[in-house]
Amino acid sequence: MLGYITINRDELKVRDLDVYQSFYCGICHDIKKRSGQLARFTLSYDMTFLAILLTGLYGGKLKREKKRCMIHPLSKKTCINNKYTEYAADMCVILTYHNLMDDWHDDKKRKSVLYADVIRKSYKRAASKYPRQTKAVIKYIRKLHKVEKSGDCNIDLASGLTGEMLKEIFNYSENDIWSRDLSAVGFYLGKFIYLMDAYDDVYDDIKTGNYNPFLKEVEREDFEQWVRNILVMMISAASQAFERLPIVDFVDILRNILYSGVWSKYYLHQRKQIKRKNTEG
Numbered sequence: 491m492l493g494y495i496t497i498n499r500d501e502l503k504v505r506d507l508d509v510y511q512s513f514y515c516g517i518c519h520d521i522k523k524r525s526g527q528l529a530r531f532t533l534s535y536d537m538t539f540l541a542i543l544l545t546g547l548y549g550g551k552l553k554r555e556k557k558r559c560m561i562h563p564l565s566k567k568t569c570i571n572n573k574y575t576e577y578a579a580d581m582c583v584i585l586t587y588h589n590l591m592d593d594w595h596d597d598k599k600r601k602s603v604l605y606a607d608v609i610r611k612s613y614k615r616a617a618s619k620y621p622r623q624t625k626a627v628i629k630y631i632r633k634l635h636k637v638e639k640s641g642d643c644n645i646d647l648a649s650g651l652t653g654e655m656l657k658e659i660f661n662y663s664e665n666d667i668w669s670r671d672l673s674a675v676g677f678y679l680g681k682f683i684y685l686m687d688a689y690d691d692v693y694d695d696i697k698t699g700n701y702n703p704f705l706k707e708v709e710r711e712d713f714e715q716w717v718r719n720i721l722v723m724m725i726s727a728a729s730q731a732f733e734r735l736p737i738v739d740f741v742d743i744l745r746n747i748l749y750s751g752v753w754s755k756y757y758l759h760q761r762k763q764i765k766r767k768n769t770e771g
Contacts, residue, residue: 494683496535497743498750506743508568512554513545514538516569519557520579525612527560532586532609536683539747541578543675544662546737546744548574574662580616581623581659587613588627626658638701645703645720648688649681656680674731682724682752689717690759718756725752 497510517538521529545552550573556566587609593602606613617624634651642648653676660676661669688695688702695702707713729748737744 493535494686494752494755495539495679495747496751496754497747498754501750502743502746506740506746509570509740510538510542510743512568512570513542513575515557515559515567516571516575517541517578517582518559519569520571520576521582522559524576524579524615525583525609528605529583529609529612530559531605532582534582534585536679537578537582537585539744540581540660541574542740542743543660543672543732543737544574544577545572546740547668547672547735548662549739550574577662580620583609583612583616584620584624584627585659588631592631622664623659626655630655641701643703643706645685645688648703649684649724652684653677653680656683668735671731671734675728675735678724678728678731682721682728685717685721685724686752686756689721690755721756725749 497507499507502510514533514535518530518533521533525532553571555569555571557569558564558566587606590602590606590609630651634648637648637651656676656679657673658676660679661673663669666672685703688704691700692702692704692708694700695705696708704713704717707716710716725748732744732748
């Protein structure tokens with residue numbers, strides 16, 4: 491479900507794109523260092539945004555180093571590392587582990603449980619270091635199962651669970667002076683992610699019978715505009731909380747993501763729906 495909080499490459503300056511890629515590569519190398527080579531597949535754009543957000547807010551020393559990896563074996567890539575990229579790396583592992591176990595319990599996907607076994611040791615290390623965040627992920631999955639099983643299509647209920655989970659992950663230092671606004675950014679981005687994912691899957695879920703909070707609304711004439719208005723409200727609330735944070739460094743990258751990048755998959759979905767309607771017509 492994650493992966494919606496990314497950049498709009500076309501609107502980002504080359505220098506800022508290089509910085510963003512350096513954070514992304516830095517988290518990837520932190521995952522390898524802390525959890526092993528195979529754990530690198532847990533890397534997500536969402537946690538890259540979080541690492542840049544926390545770095546921009548709290549500052550501190552950055553370590554820049556050129557490194558090779560299995561994806562780019564012939565040329566070294568610049569990596570940015572600090573304690574926030576390490577935090578993001580651990581959150582990637584925690585989130586992926588529980589997502590894999592959820593797939594195993596729901597659909598008995600053997601690949602999921604095998605990969606979960608690969609990162610289990612790393613997960614336990616990260617979970618012991620961040621019990622509050624881990625507890626939030628576990629609680630989220632348990633409650634979401636109940637909502638899906640009940641068939642309750644209250645969009646605030648389902649999306650709010652994702653929001654509560656990401657709120658805890660974005661709240662890096664509990665009871666910090668910036669905790670309230672960081673939590674708000676995470677909460678509304680979580681709601682956006684869940685609703686964007688549901689919107690992206692709604693027509694497939696109609697065919698498969700899978701749970702989707704939009705199933706009862708999809709036939710309304712203004713469905714597309716109605717969904718867009720809801721998504722705009724979520725991003726607006728997240729952006730308002732973001733703008734209250736005293737961030738100077740990397741602010742152009744963060745604004746690119748919040749004001750443009752998050753809509754990348756929305757517009758891709760729109761193109762898919764136009765193609766679908768033309769095919770059906």
